[in-house]
Structure formats: C-alpha cells, structure tokens
Amino acid sequence: MEEHMGRPLADDLGFLLSRASGQVVRATNAALAAHGLRVRQYSVLALACEAAEGLSQRELATVLGLDPSQVVLLVDELVAAGLVERQAAEADRRTRLVVATAAGHQVREAARQAAAAAVETPLSLLGDAERDRLRDMLTRIWTATG
Numbered sequence: 240m241e242e243h244m245g246r247p248l249a250d251d252l253g254f255l256l257s258r259a260s261g262q263v264v265r266a267t268n269a270a271l272a273a274h275g276l277r278v279r280q281y282s283v284l285a286l287a288c289e290a291a292e293g294l295s296q297r298e299l300a301t302v303l304g305l306d307p308s309q310v311v312l313l314v315d316e317l318v319a320a321g322l323v324e325r326q327a328a329e330a331d332r333r334t335r336l337v338v339a340t341a342a343g344h345q346v347r348e349a350a351r352q353a354a355a356a357a358v359e360t361p362l363s364l365l366g367d368a369e370r371d372r373l374r375d376m377l378t379r380i381w382t383a384t385g
Contacts, residue, residue: 262361270357274350275320279303281350283313284339287323288347293336295328322346 248254268277276284282303286294296314300307314337317323322343328334339347362370 259361263358266357266360267354270353271350274346274353276346276350278354279305279309280313280317281347281354283310283337284317284322284343284347285351287317287337287339288344290338293326293328293338295334295336299337317343 264278267281271277271281274281283299286299286302294302296307296310299305299314300310303310305313314323314325317337318325321340323337323339325335326338328336365373
C-alpha cells in the first residue's frame with residue numbers, strides 16, 4: 240500500500256484502535272493456538288481462574304462485553320476441553336457458576352505466557368511508560384463505557 244493511501248485514516252482514532260486491536264488479536268490467537276485456545280476462550284478461562292468461587296455466565300458476558308449466548312458457546316468449548324466446569328451456586332442452585340479445573344489453571348498459566356510474548360511484538364515500538372499510559376487510557380475508556 241502506498242503511504243499516502245492511508246493518510247485520511249491516520250487521524251481516525253476508531254480506525255487506528257480497530258487496526259491495532261486486530262494486529263494484537265491475530266498475534267495472540269496464533270500464540271494461543273498451541274494451547275487449543277483463542278482470545279475469547281482465554282479471556283473466559285482467565286476470569287474463571289481468578290474467581291475461586293466461580294462466575295456466572297451472565298457475569299462473564301458483562302465483563303467481556305459479549306452476548307450471553309456467545310459466552311454459553313465459549314464455556315461449552317472450555318468444558319469439552321476439560322478446562323472449566325459448571326457448578327451449581329450455593330446461594331441459588333439454579334445459577335450455574337463457571338469454575339476452572341486443575342487442568343484449566345495449568346493451561347491458563349502456559350497460555351498467559353504465550354499471550355504476553357505475542358503481544359510483545361506489536362507493542363515493542365512503545366516504551367514501558369508509553370505502555371503504562373496506553374493501558375491506563377484504554378482502561379479508562381473501557382470502564383467508563385462498560
């Protein structure tokens with residue numbers, strides 16, 4: 240692509256965020272494939288690993304900004320892989336909680352390292368302070384609109 244072709248989009252933050260996100264997601268998916276995961280599955284697994292008591296599928300959908308039906312499919316895939324299981328909640332037996340298995344914790348740790356290494360390549364152009372600033376800005380946007 241000639242340099243001038245992308246110029247009109249260089250000031251479009253939505254376009255830039257979308258392209259940068261796409262690069263990071265592609266690199267991360269490639270790294271996670273060795274662990275049988277994609278970014279969305281990894282996100283569900285990571286959240287399940289951090290919540291010792293488990294999370295409901297509704298809570299996962301809210302945090303991830305996904306439709307609950309999408310979360311059901313992601314959890315089904317992780318259950319089939321033996322990485323999470325659905326357990327009845329103590330407080331409300333009708334609510335099913337997504338809880339990481341021992342295998343899920345192991346896969347999550349290995350996948351976390353692979354994902355971090357994959358993100359390193361597209362972010363290598365930024366210094367530590369710039370990364371911290373970018374993380375802070377994106378977190379502010381996410382939490383304000385989430």
